[in-house]
Amino acid sequence: MRRGPFRAGAFTSPLHDPLHRPRTAVVLGRWLGAALLVCFLTGLTSHLLQDPPGRLAPHLPARPVNGYRVTQGLHVISGLAAIPLTGAKLWTVYPRLFEWPPARSVLHALERLAVAVLVAAVLLELFTGLLNTLQWYPWPFPFRQTHFWLGWLATGGLLVHLAVKAPLVAANWWRRAAPALAQRRAFLVATTAAAGAVTLVTAGQTVPWLRSLDLLAPRRPDLGPQGLPVNRTAAQAGTVTVPADWRLRVDGPRPYELTLAELGGLPQHEAELPIACVEGWSCGARWTGVRLAELVRRAGAPPGSAVRVTSLEAEGPYRVTEMPAPYVDDPLSLLALRVNGEVLAADHGFPARVIVPNRPGVLQTKWVERIEVIV
Structure with missing residues (x-):
């Protein structure tokens, strides 16, 4: 029927x-x-x-x-x-x-x-x-x-x-x-x-x-530590406490290590770049740090080299990311130590984080401990 x-x-x-x-x-x-x-x-x-x-x-x-x-x-x-x-x-x-x-x-x-x-x-x-x-x-x-x-x-x-x-x-x-x-x-x-x-x-x-x-969106781009939203906090990543003997290791033909003080003593550059996340929110900020290209050249790698970046976080799908050469060689690509004039907060990647143009936020690795040249 x-x-x-x-x-x-x-x-x-x-x-x-x-x-x-x-x-x-x-x-x-x-x-x-x-x-x-x-x-x-x-x-x-x-x-x-x-x-x-x-x-x-x-x-x-x-x-x-x-x-x-x-x-x-x-x-x-x-x-x-x-x-x-x-x-x-x-x-x-x-x-x-x-x-x-x-x-x-x-x-x-x-x-x-x-x-x-x-x-x-x-x-x-x-x-x-x-x-x-x-x-x-x-x-x-x-x-x-x-x-x-x-x-x-x-x-x-x-x-x-x-x-x-x-x-x-x-x-x-x-x-x-x-x-x-x-x-x-x-x-x-x-x-x-x-x-x-x-x-x-x-x-x-x-x-x-x-x-x-912006009434119903899950994010307001101007709310969060240092005026920037955070998707993954230091507590969630297990990086609230950074080892006192933290050093940045750069692996290449001539590998080397830098303390935070030594990293801060290198030529510093500024870049106005956005954090843009897959969830749809984005916010611009002023970042200060060392150019990735300069760190890679110091390790003896030629222009056109890609890198693999490793985070201090114990686990996570983006703990290790690879960055193609066009990003590494761009003068705006930084290993950032400061944002908007302030030392990075723990949630934003202290002691150092990657920030590069035209790249998803999940690949802007925070809490960096190692940069490895891959040719």
């Missing part, structure tokens, strides 16, 4: 009428498609900068300085804006999800299966991405790898869906394709307002001129 949403006439809104639904779905699809495309492309950028293929690593650019700040900010902004757009899109088309009979042919069954995969991938992608901005991971699988492959799955499903629906999209692309409807106009205005509001109250974590409206 056909009951509930399966019964005839279960959907009474004029927006669900077959005469009006396609036009509403196409308008929402344009907005949602644009948000998902931006989210996908910027997500690929983030993934490549965090975990580049071996052949690509030597060619990663250290400029523009704010490149990662912009792309990852756009990634999170577009992902958050896609949440209300996805809800509105699903509400518009959900009568089609309860079609009866469920499958009229093999091709129809395959089309519905593709839609199911698309919807599931998009919802899971947005859900896990949202919780990542809160640094909450209540699932047993690795977030970053799962998020990456879900992005490809959702994008592939979207392309298949567009190919199937191309004639319907073309027929309803222009405003004159469907009769005017006051309810549709009100619904689209409300959806636009919802997506705009979500953007305005969260984008301030990366867009400076929206900072005063």
Whole structure:
């Protein structure tokens, strides 16, 4: 028996009428498609900068300085804006999800299966991405790898869906394709307002001129030790107490060690660089320290050398990171000892941390104890 949403006439809104639904779905699809495309492309950028293929690593650019700040900010902004757009899109088309009979042919069954995969991938992608901005991971699988492959799955499903629906999209692309409807106009205005509001109250974590409206974002970029947020504290990393005999070891053709005092006695340079994190927040600061290139040259390494950086923290996925040569050779790349004129706080990496342009925050290693040249 056909009951509930399966019964005839279960959907009474004029927006669900077959005469009006396609036009509403196409308008929402344009907005949602644009948000998902931006989210996908910027997500690929983030993934490549965090975990580049071996052949690509030597060619990663250290400029523009704010490149990662912009792309990852756009990634999170577009992902958050896609949440209300996805809800509105699903509400518009959900009568089609309860079609009866469920499958009229093999091709129809395959089309519905593709839609199911698309919807599931998009919802899971947005859900896990949202919780990542809160640094909450209540699932047993690795977030970053799962998020990456879900992005490809959702994008592939979207392309298949567009190919199937191309004639319907073309027929309803222009405003004159469907009769005017006051309810549709009100619904689209409300959806636009919802997506705009979500953007305005969260984008301030990366867009400076929206900072005063940063009401719902998990981070305020100006709150934290020394005016900078912190994702991983010294207590969490087990580096609250730095050994009294701490020395920086630089390994290369001519390895050497430096005490903190000796490191501070080397030529100091300043750089205005942002910390830009995968969760979408970013904040600029004035860093002071020794150029990485100068430390590496002193160890006898030629220009074009990559390095491996090791942290004092006992464990963690980014305790050891590799830095390609373009970052090492950039004059703005520092082993920083101070931030905004103050000695680094423990949470910001005392006694020394890496800070380089156009690089994800998780790779800006704190509590550095060793720099190893890898040619």
